[in-house]
Amino acid sequence: MGNDILYGYSGRILRVDLSLCTLTVEEPPLEYYQHYLGGRGFIVVTLLREVAAGVDPLGPSNKLIFALGPLTGAPLPGGGRNSIGAKSPLTGAFGEAEAGGYWGPELKKAGFDAIIVEGISEFPVYLWVHEGEAELRKATQLWGMEVAQAHFAIRKELGDEKVRTAVIGPGGEKKIRFACISNDITHVAGRTGLGAVMGSKKLKAIAVRGSSEIRISNPEVLRNLSRWLAQNFKDKSGVWRYGTGYLMEGYSLAGNLPAHNFLDGSFDQVEKITAQAICEQHRIEMYGCHICPLRCKKRIKIDVPYEVDPIYGGPEYETLAAFGSNCGISDPKAICKAHEICNRHGIDTISAGGTISFAMECYEKGLLTLKDTDGLELGFGNAESMLKLLEQITEKRGLGLLLSEGSRIAARQIGKGAEDFAVHVKGLELAFHDPRLKQGLGLHCSVNPAGPDHASAIHDTVLVKGPQFEDWGTIDVNESIPSTEMSPRKARLLYQYGLWTHLANYLVLCILVPYTKRQIQEAVEAVTGWPMSYWRLMKTAERGITLGKIFNVREGFTDADDVLPKRIFLPQRKGNLGGVDPGKFAEARKMYYQMLGWDEKGIPTTARLAELDIDWAYEYLESMKQ
Amino acid sequence: MGEMVVMIRAFIPPNEAVEGFRLGEPFELNLIDGTTLKELIQRIFSKNKGRIGLMAINGKIAQDHAVLLEGDKIDLYSLLEGG
Numbered sequence: 001m002g003n004d005i006l007y008g009y010s011g012r013i014l015r016v017d018l019s020l021c022t023l024t025v026e027e028p029p030l031e032y033y034q035h036y037l038g039g040r041g042f043i044v045v046t047l048l049r050e051v052a053a054g055v056d057p058l059g060p061s062n063k064l065i066f067a068l069g070p071l072t073g074a075p076l077p078g079g080g081r082n083s084i085g086a087k088s089p090l091t092g093a094f095g096e097a098e099a100g101g102y103w104g105p106e107l108k109k110a111g112f113d114a115i116i117v118e119g120i121s122e123f124p125v126y127l128w129v130h131e132g133e134a135e136l137r138k139a140t141q142l143w144g145m146e147v148a149q150a151h152f153a154i155r156k157e158l159g160d161e162k163v164r165t166a167v168i169g170p171g172g173e174k175k176i177r178f179a180c181i182s183n184d185i186t187h188v189a190g191r192t193g194l195g196a197v198m199g200s201k202k203l204k205a206i207a208v209r210g211s212s213e214i215r216i217s218n219p220e221v222l223r224n225l226s227r228w229l230a231q232n233f234k235d236k237s238g239v240w241r242y243g244t245g246y247l248m249e250g251y252s253l254a255g256n257l258p259a260h261n262f263l264d265g266s267f268d269q270v271e272k273i274t275a276q277a278i279c280e281q282h283r284i285e286m287y288g289c290h291i292c293p294l295r296c297k298k299r300i301k302i303d304v305p306y307e308v309d310p311i312y313g314g315p316e317y318e319t320l321a322a323f324g325s326n327c328g329i330s331d332p333k334a335i336c337k338a339h340e341i342c343n344r345h346g347i348d349t350i351s352a353g354g355t356i357s358f359a360m361e362c363y364e365k366g367l368l369t370l371k372d373t374d375g376l377e378l379g380f381g382n383a384e385s386m387l388k389l390l391e392q393i394t395e396k397r398g399l400g401l402l403l404s405e406g407s408r409i410a411a412r413q414i415g416k417g418a419e420d421f422a423v424h425v426k427g428l429e430l431a432f433h434d435p436r437l438k439q440g441l442g443l444h445c446s447v448n449p450a451g452p453d454h455a456s457a458i459h460d461t462v463l464v465k466g467p468q469f470e471d472w473g474t475i476d477v478n479e480s481i482p483s484t485e486m487s488p489r490k491a492r493l494l495y496q497y498g499l500w501t502h503l504a505n506y507l508v509l510c511i512l513v514p515y516t517k518r519q520i521q522e523a524v525e526a527v528t529g530w531p532m533s534y535w536r537l538m539k540t541a542e543r544g545i546t547l548g549k550i551f552n553v554r555e556g557f558t559d560a561d562d563v564l565p566k567r568i569f570l571p572q573r574k575g576n577l578g579g580v581d582p583g584k585f586a587e588a589r590k591m592y593y594q595m596l597g598w599d600e601k602g603i604p605t606t607a608r609l610a611e612l613d614i615d616w617a618y619e620y621l622e623s624m625k626q
Numbered sequence: 627m628g629e630m631v632v633m634i635r636a637f638i639p640p641n642e643a644v645e646g647f648r649l650g651e652p653f654e655l656n657l658i659d660g661t662t663l664k665e666l667i668q669r670i671f672s673k674n675k676g677r678i679g680l681m682a683i684n685g686k687i688a689q690d691h692a693v694l695l696e697g698d699k700i701d702l703y704s705l706l707e708g709g
Contacts, residue, residue, distance in 0.1 A: 234639075241650055247707075251706060253685075253687055253703075254680055254706055276650065459707050459708045462679070462707050
């Protein structure tokens with residue numbers, strides 16, 4: 001393929017075999033880019049084709065893929081992200097996570113659209129990608145370093161303060177099942193344990209630096225979009241003032257704020273742990289990602305009683321809920337410290353918080369005792385114990401050793417009914433939006449191949465406005481449906497609108513930048529020069545969802561895994577919302593399967609594979625049947 | 627009719643510049659006695675009322691027919707998105 005006809009991409013994918021110490025460059029055909037677009041699309045195709053069923057996620061046969069999208073690095077806010085995927089060590093299913101910052105744009109300027117990492121190195125290494133070249137470098141001197149230490153050590157070694165890094169901390173090295181990968185210290189690909197995969201390969205970091213121009217088919221359109229955003233973002237979204245978490249009091253009122261391990265949907269001390277409270281007391285600055293005016297990330301500093309290092313940023317909404325309301329904790333300083341510990345060691349705040357709140361409930365119900373906790377009083381609301389237990393998880397010590405496996409494995413080990421308190425789907429802890437209020441989100445969480453990923457979910461409370469709001473009618477959101485409804489028409493809303501929300505994973509576009517659908521379509525056309533329609537964009541998302549499902553089916557996952565935690569079928573203890581109706585859930589899930597072209601067991605049909613032009617994937621379903 | 631003072635905290639922007647208004651921060655407003663929540667929204671936030679996700683008075687969910695009282699704390703939340 002001649003690169004002179006490809007806009008928005010570099011046209012090159014780097015393959016790194018750590019066992020053989022080889023680096024090769026591949027140039028996929030144009031059709032590959034047009035068919036899968038990027039991000040989750042590139043990842044799922046690679047995993048399905050190259051990772052055999054049943055491999056150990058932490059063994060040499062798993063592959064770790066870093067992938068960009070067409071908008072990555074374009075002169076357009078929202079294009080600062082990159083996607084990472086592998087078979088997840090936390091779920092055993094298709095795993096994927098995304099992070100913002102500057103690493104993705106830098107990789108594209110360095111001349112690559114993706115990096116496929118395979119094998120296992122004999123000793124710790126890091127990958128240095130620069131100006132179209134790549135090399136593996138010894139990292140024994142970095143092994144054991146915390147995230148920020150490693151980041152600065154790499155910059156110093158390479159003699160360039162503008163190098164961008166994707167780093168694992170000690171959490172990834174220790175293969176904690178919910179370890180993450182951190183871009184430039186604070187932009188974190190948190191979910192599904194990809195840091196553990198990187199650690200298993202003894203790959204400490206990928207450092208990138210590049211200066212090549214990303215060619216854009218029609219730059220004027222992007223300039224106009226950026227200008228529009230600069231003029232309008234303050235009216236369109238509130239994240240620029242406090243970052244995420246500024247609506248927590250509203251969440252609590254509505255029953256959307258998980259508290260006490262999802263027993264409750266509201267928290268009576270919520271005002272102490274909101275983004276506003278954190279900003280007013282501890283913020284030193286806001287910062288952001290690649291050319292984005294929203295600057296939605298807060299940096300906080302605390303001196304006493306806990307020293308919280310501002311180098312590790314500050315907590316987003318999910319973290320505020322994870323270590324705050326869901327652990328029954330109202331001390332903002334303790335939450336900020338927990339956030340710092342997670343970022344320092346490189347572990348996911350959502351899974352860490354979800355696993356600790358699970359342990360707290362086990363303790364309150366007598367399933368864990370002081371003997372199990374080495375004397376920690378682990379009841380809800382105990383901030384000191386929460387922090388000590390988190391440290392134990394990072395050190396894989398005491399009860400922390402068991403909890404470092406995540407809530408699913410821990411619950412099985414504890415037994416005595418503990419599985420009823422483990423709030424996860426397929427082993428991935430739920431993000432902090434209550435499916436009893438957002439029931440379409442719940443349906444998404446149950447079926448989504450990557451597990452309960454809140455970023456690609458629909459949020460029913462937004463969609464209640466129906467077709468008259470913004471441009472939702474253009475993708476056939478044609479009626480207002482209550483957020484607490486679970487029904488065939490909710491399944492249709494998830495199918496139609498959900499394809500759009502999933503699309504961000506393939507474009508690798510930030511969902512917090514308030515573009516309209518029309519503007520996103522225009523942006524993709526302007527970058528690539530390809531004619532785009534909503535149909536074409538949404539079909540790309542559907543293609544990826546179905547391929548992810550095939551990956552999971554091949555791994556032995558069935559419709560019995562496309563469920564919600566037991567707790568979600570019960571009423572909230574406080575918050576006044578009833579549980580999801582099991583019968584209505586089953587009916588809606590069946591409808592959703594069928595809308596996706598899957599059979600009643602959730603297995604994609606040959607007809608839908610043909611319709612999506614991914615007939616090639618059928619062989620993987622056939623091999624599963626044999 | 628007399629006047630009263632209420633405290634408003636809104637996560638949606640007003641129709642036009644309102645003195646003292648900052649997104650998500652409380653500001654005082656003088657209203658005529660007997661003003662309802664609906665009338666308040668019509669007066670200041672009518673262009674963005676479709677973006678209101680939840681309304682509360684003194685920390686409790688309120689409907690638009692609620693009559694406001696002196697000293698009320700009114701919260702107007704935008705649609706409850708993710709993140």
